Amino acid sequence: MSEFASGTLTAKNIHLSFGSNHVLRGIDLHVEKGTTASVIGPSGSGKSTLLRVMNRLIEPAKGDILLDGRSVLKDNPDELRRRIGMVFQQFNLFPHKTVADNVSLALRKLRGMSKEQARSEALAQLDLVGLKHKADARPANLSGGQQQRVAIARALAMKPEVMFFDEATSALDPELVKGVLALMTDLAQGGMTMVVVTHEMGFSRNVSDTVTFMDGGLVVESGSPEQLFTEPRTERLKGFLSDVL
C-alpha cells in the first residue's frame, strides 16, 4: 500500500556533547515504518542536532541508531545517508546548478545512472512536486516555496527509506508555507517514514502519528498528538504550548 520502500527508525539513548555543552542527554525516538514523528520544542533544545546525529552528519558520543532493527553505527556513514533523505530550513539547493541538475547529481554520481536516465528520473521527481516546468531554471529564480519543493524532490530521488525535515517551512514567507506542508502531508499519507522537526503545531497535531517534545537535550514528553496537545502532563510542555499556540 505504501508508495515508498519505507523503513523503521529507532534512536536509543543518544548522547552528544560539544565541549562542556551536553546537547543530547539520552534521547530515545522510535519511528515505525510508514509513520510520521514530529519533534517539537523550544530553540536550542537539540531537535535539529538529533536529526543530524540520526543520519550521522554528527557522530553520537553514546547510544545506538537502528534502521529496520539493525544497528547502522558500524556502516559507512555515506551509505547510511543515501537511505535517509534530509530537507533543510535554508533549502541548501546548489545555486550553480539548474533545478534538474540539483535533483540528478546524486543519481548520476552515487547511483551510477547515465545522464539521460538521471535527467528523466529527476524530471519525474520534479513532476511529483509540481515543478517539472522549472527543470532548467536556476534555484535563485524560484520562490522559497518552490526551492523547498525542489529540495524535497532532490531528497526523494534517492528513494530514501526515511525522510528528515529540519524546520522545512521556517524560512518561508507565510503564504508559501501551505504548499510545502501540503506536499509533506502527501508524503506522510503515501506511507513515507518521516521525522519532522517543526514549529508548525497544526502540522504536528493533524498529520503526525507521534509527537515528541524535547527541551534541554531531553525528551520531556512523547505520545500521540491527541495526548500531547490536549492533555500535556508536564509543566514544561504546558508552558511551551501556551507560548506557541
Next chain:
Amino acid sequence: MDLQEILKQLGETFLDWNAMGEVIPKMFAVGLPNTLVLAVTSGIIGTLIGMVLALMGISRNPVARWIARIYTDVLRGLPAVLTILVIGLGFGPIIRQLTGSTSPYPLAVAALALMSGAYIGEIFRSGIQSVDKGQLEATRALGFGYGASMRLVVVPQGIRRVLPALVNQFIALIKDSSLVFVLGVLASEREVFQIGKDLAATSGNLSPYVAAGLFYLVMTIPLTHFVNWLDRRLRTGRPEKKEPDEAAAVVGKGAQA
C-alpha cells in the same frame, strides 16, 4: 628656458617618434609574445599551485595547513624582484648541470608561478571558505563523502565567486613579468619592458619606456574592465530568461483587467 623649450624637451624625451618607430616593431615581434608567454604559463602553473595550497589550507590535517601557511606567508612577504633573483640565480647552476641549458627563462616562469601561487592560494581559500556551510551539509546528507562534496559542490562555487580577484592577480602577473630583466635573458627571450629598457639605455631617451607602457596598458585596461563586468555579472546573475508561458500569462492578465 621658456615654456616652448621645456615642452620641446619633454616631447623629445618621452615622445621621440624615431625611437618609438624603432622599438615598437621589436616589441610586437619579440617583447609582446614573451610577456604573454611569461604571464600565461606562470599564471596557469600558479593557479594549479594555488589550488593545491587552498586545499591544504582548508584541510583537516594540521601539517598540511601549516605547510600552506608558511609557504604563503614567505612568498607573499618577499619583494617580487628578490624572489625572481634568488630563484633565477640560485637554481641556474643546478639546471645547467642537469639539462645543459643556460637559459634562465624557465626559472623566471617558475619564480613568477611560485609567487603568484601564494596569492592565488589565498584567493581560492577565501572563496571556498565563503561558501555557506549548508552546501557541504546538504551534499553530505545526500550520501557524498567529504572529498566528493568539496569537489562537486563547494569548490566550484568558491572558485566562481573569486574569478574577478583571479583576473586581478593575472593583471599583476603581467606587470610583474617585467622584473624578469634582472636575470639577463637572451635577446630573443626579452619581454616588453626589457626591450624598452635596452633601447632607452643606448639612446638616452625615455620614449621606448613610454612605448612599453602603452603595450602594458593595452593588455591590462581591457582586463580591468573585464573584471568589472565579471564582478557585476556574478553579483546580479545572468539576465533572466522569461519563459514564453510566463510572458503569455502576464499578457493574459493585462488583457483581462
